[in-house]
Amino acid sequence: MKMYEYRFRRRQLLVSSVGLIGYAIVRPVFSAPVTLDAALAEFSRGGKVTTGKVKFEIAELIDNGNAVPITVSVDSPMTEANHVVAIAVFNEKNPQREMIKTKLSPLAGRAQLSTRIRLATSQKLTAIAEMNDGSFFSHTVEVVVTLAACIEE
Amino acid sequence: MARALITIPPNPKRNSIIEIRVLIQHPMETGLRPDAEGKVQPRNIIRRFECRFIVGDKSDLIFSAELFPAISANPYIAFHLRATQNGTLNFQWTGDNGFAQTETAALVVV
Known part of the structure; x- marks a missing residue:
């Protein structure tokens, strides 16, 4: 009887530890944040995104990730008939995929946006533009960050 | 009132394309960073920026931006x-x- 009890508990332990390992393996998959591709697909509402037209300017090697100047320009005449309606920037490894989403009017005259962003680590960044005809264009760059944002107190 | 800096070229030529640069004083606290006591500081960011061009009664939205915590402090x-x-x-x-x-x-x- 004693023997039976012992084996039973051992089996229980075995089962529960397998469960624990399984949980540890599966958990990160479920808690993983949205991927860059998923964020882009959401922005383009599942539409096709073509590489080109968009130019994403950023330093390749970044000393300080707290304020990184970026410029995104889109090749467009910005007329009523043919203009950029939105420009957005997404990242791969920051805590949140979105960085900035802008909307433009043809009155802007030029489809260009400059700002300063935070970068948590070396990663890929994508600038995406939506045209008034519903097409999407993008430019992806890869940057190396030596001092990340988010670590300073 | 936060300090805001707005730079527009003085007296641009008619129909020329001008660059408008704006900067505002704001911490853009991400909501992810701990303070000195180890408690996470609540998020405090500017979420939206809009620029309108007004002539008489007519107001046109030229540019609007949705900002996220990835935008640096004092958004430019x-x-x-x-x-x-x-x-x-x-x-x-x-x-x-x-x-x-x-x-x-x-x-x-001009």
Whole structure:
């Protein structure tokens, strides 16, 4: 009887530890944040995104990730008939995929946006533009960050 | 009132494309960083920026931006406008904790 009890508990332990390992393996998959591709697909509402037209300017090697100047320009005449309606920037490894989403009017005259962003680590960044005809264009760059944002107190 | 800096080229030529640069004083606290006591500080960011061009009763939205915690403290944004006529530029920032600020600047073309 004693023997039976012992084996039973051992089996229980075995089962529960397998469960624990399984949980540890599966958990990160479920808690993983949205991927860059998923964020882009959401922005383009599942539409096709073509590489080109968009130019994403950023330093390749970044000393300080707290304020990184970026410029995104889109090749467009910005007329009523043919203009950029939105420009957005997404990242791969920051805590949140979105960085900035802008909307433009043809009155802007030029489809260009400059700002300063935070970068948590070396990663890929994508600038995406939506045209008034519903097409999407993008430019992806890869940057190396030596001092990340988010670590300073 | 937070300090805001707005840079517009003085007296641009009619129909030229000008760059408008705006910067506003704001911590853009991400909501992810711990303070000295190890407690996570609540998020406090500017969520939206808008620029309108006003001529008489007509107000056109030229540019708007949705900002996220990935935008650096004291958000700086530069964008463009075709200077077609005289008017007023209206800049508006709104954000967490009821943050709201409006600034205006005159556009005089030659």
